Amino acid sequence: MPEKKIRVLIAKPGLDGHDRGAKVIARALRDAGMEVIYTGLRQTPEMIASAAAQEDVDVIGLSILSGAHNTLCPQLMKLLHEKGMDDLTVLVGGIIPEADIPALKQSGIAEIFLPGTSTQDIIDFIHKRQAQPR
Amino acid sequence: MKDSSNSQKPDHLADACSRLRAWEKITLEPVLAKNPERQKQFTTVSSYPVRRLYTQDDLANWDPVRDLGFPGVPPYTRGIHATMHRGRLWTMRQFAGFGTAEDTNQRFRYLLSQGQTGLSTAFDLPTLMGYDSDHALSEGEVGKCGVAISSLADMEVLFDQIPLADVTTSMTINSPAAVIWAMYLAVAEKQGADWKKVSGTLQNDILKEYIAQKEYIYPPEPSMRLVIDTFEFGIKHTPKFNVISISGYHIREAGSTAIQELAFTLRDGMEYVEWAIRRALPVDEFAPQLSFFFNAHNDFFEEIAKYRAARRIWYKAMTERYKSVNPRSWALRFHTQTAGCSLTAQQPMNNVVRTAIQALAGVLGGTQSLHTNSLDEAWALPTEFAATIALRTQQIIAHETGVTNTVDPLGGSYFVEALTNEVENGAWDYIRRIDAMGGMVKAIEKSYPQREIAEASYRYQMAVDKKEKIIVGVNDFVTPEKPLEILQIDETVAHRQAERLHKLRAERHTAEVERRLAALRKASKGSENLMPFIFDAVKVYATLGEICEAMRTVFGPYEEVAIT
Numbered sequence: 001m002p003e004k005k006i007r008v009l010i011a012k013p014g015l016d017g018h019d020r021g022a023k024v025i026a027r028a029l030r031d032a033g034m035e036v037i038y039t040g041l042r043q044t045p046e047m048i049a050s051a052a053a054q055e056d057v058d059v060i061g062l063s064i065l066s067g068a069h070n071t072l073c074p075q076l077m078k079l080l081h082e083k084g085m086d087d088l089t090v091l092v093g094g095i096i097p098e099a100d101i102p103a104l105k106q107s108g109i110a111e112i113f114l115p116g117t118s119t120q121d122i123i124d125f126i127h128k129r130q131a132q133p134r
Numbered sequence: 135m136k137d138s139s140n141s142q143k144p145d146h147l148a149d150a151c152s153r154l155r156a157w158e159k160i161t162l163e164p165v166l167a168k169n170p171e172r173q174k175q176f177t178t179v180s181s182y183p184v185r186r187l188y189t190q191d192d193l194a195n196w197d198p199v200r201d202l203g204f205p206g207v208p209p210y211t212r213g214i215h216a217t218m219h220r221g222r223l224w225t226m227r228q229f230a231g232f233g234t235a236e237d238t239n240q241r242f243r244y245l246l247s248q249g250q251t252g253l254s255t256a257f258d259l260p261t262l263m264g265y266d267s268d269h270a271l272s273e274g275e276v277g278k279c280g281v282a283i284s285s286l287a288d289m290e291v292l293f294d295q296i297p298l299a300d301v302t303t304s305m306t307i308n309s310p311a312a313v314i315w316a317m318y319l320a321v322a323e324k325q326g327a328d329w330k331k332v333s334g335t336l337q338n339d340i341l342k343e344y345i346a347q348k349e350y351i352y353p354p355e356p357s358m359r360l361v362i363d364t365f366e367f368g369i370k371h372t373p374k375f376n377v378i379s380i381s382g383y384h385i386r387e388a389g390s391t392a393i394q395e396l397a398f399t400l401r402d403g404m405e406y407v408e409w410a411i412r413r414a415l416p417v418d419e420f421a422p423q424l425s426f427f428f429n430a431h432n433d434f435f436e437e438i439a440k441y442r443a444a445r446r447i448w449y450k451a452m453t454e455r456y457k458s459v460n461p462r463s464w465a466l467r468f469h470t471q472t473a474g475c476s477l478t479a480q481q482p483m484n485n486v487v488r489t490a491i492q493a494l495a496g497v498l499g500g501t502q503s504l505h506t507n508s509l510d511e512a513w514a515l516p517t518e519f520a521a522t523i524a525l526r527t528q529q530i531i532a533h534e535t536g537v538t539n540t541v542d543p544l545g546g547s548y549f550v551e552a553l554t555n556e557v558e559n560g561a562w563d564y565i566r567r568i569d570a571m572g573g574m575v576k577a578i579e580k581s582y583p584q585r586e587i588a589e590a591s592y593r594y595q596m597a598v599d600k601k602e603k604i605i606v607g608v609n610d611f612v613t614p615e616k617p618l619e620i621l622q623i624d625e626t627v628a629h630r631q632a633e634r635l636h637k638l639r640a641e642r643h644t645a646e647v648e649r650r651l652a653a654l655r656k657a658s659k660g661s662e663n664l665m666p667f668i669f670d671a672v673k674v675y676a677t678l679g680e681i682c683e684a685m686r687t688v689f690g691p692y693e694e695v696a697i698t
Contacts, residue, residue: 014275015259015260015262015263015271015272017347017348017349018347019348023591023698024592026698027588040696044271066278067278067279067514067515068273070274071274095513099617099620114479115512116605116607118598118599120599
């Protein structure tokens, strides 16, 4: 039986329209054999949480370059918790000051990928994480 | 050899050709046999192939009279002014904006006190999307990427003690450009400045929003109507104002190649011209108020070739396609910003060096104004420390390097002229393809430029991941490092803005605001120029969100087809 494909939701929360990173990651993960759903722009945390539930994804990748991460990420994590989706892996990529990283991880974000990260590092991280029993 | 008909060449060219063959045979071949070159193929940052050596042979069909000419005259390859930077240096215009209007007003006045010669305003995302600071969707975004402006009251604070009659200001705003411009003109009016003399630049380039930056509100048709409304208003009331800055910057930042940046930007420019002509505006009345904005990326010569080709293409388009007879419509004036996307979070001090080299390309390419990015760009908005180094970088280029002593110092270089030709030809290929689709709005609806850019950006990332392209400090020469001190914008900005809006709504003449918003809604349904209606609403302190919403109820929102 073929191995079940990892399902990933790539989402752009907030008002930011800079989608270069989100699109590159979506394509790189797809080329690496994952099922990728891209939400498109300007998604509220509510929209992202319900898309994740509906699409039954294993991973959510958020791309944020606007500086709104400290507001948007905790909101999404709270919603996922309320929906009983704590086992989901949530990743963030974008312009994130280092000082903000500990609080984001505290809120349940599995990893934060900063500018300059290679797509292979993100692919490897997802594979490793999904292989871990949780 | 591209041309084998040596017999038909003038003697000196035939001689040069045979000397080149002799050099290849006698000198080059043994060297290559002993020491092969580092790579099989050498390419620009846009993956455009670059040959080993450029000679006369690469300029076989190049005519220095037709293709190069002199500065200040067609085809403007060498620059749009006869004396270029000997006569007047470019405007040093650092893009700034964060927090509240007070915060940014302070940064503006600091930059002016440090020798900056023009202002450039960055607005926050809610403002760019036409939402007031207290809108639900603004949560977490207020004052983060730029300054929060929700009404004329904020605009008055933003330009407090800055004389708009003397200082030129650029405003990076697109979908709500007409509204922000109306606020700016209202402040100028209050300061007693003569609109006929007020000068500055409105970005107002909605096409590149659909293509690249994605900060759109309405669908293309009504958006284009608003843009042409500002053209018409500008001709009548503000002849010195650049009503649009047709921008390649964001197209490049989204991952395009240099040729794509050039082609899509100039085809956008042609689209605006065509829509304005369809409105029966005479080309030579509005075209002198059009300006351009390009990126300055890492590949030095490719960028210089791009600027030179841009001027040549625009001249040809204006005279051949649009039958312009006014030389002021022919000369492509442009602003340059160094490439934010080229800056690294790793070893951020290296970004000072990248920015300096990119800025030098802009200067050698004949820019009219320049923004140099700050070293901390990949982390946050710049601190005052970082913004000062960025400004100093321009001052060093202007006053210490000597590159401004002569006009177009690279003119006549085999490589630069050949690359200028090739970049121009590449751009025309794209332009003709878009013509065949029925123009840029149609091409955007087919996602054509979006797809081309996504392809290029993916190819580039793969090349970086495979180390085919080296980025110092990122995929090579990596060292451990300490965190950088950066600018933090806290949530008190949002609270202060919310309070100010609350007070404004309580104190203004509500019935008059409602009446003028209703008039705008009604006019939006017809075909009148909307600028006077927007101006009327702005003056009684209708907010940006209210004005944009009034038009949104008529025009509807725009949703793109997301491609990955």
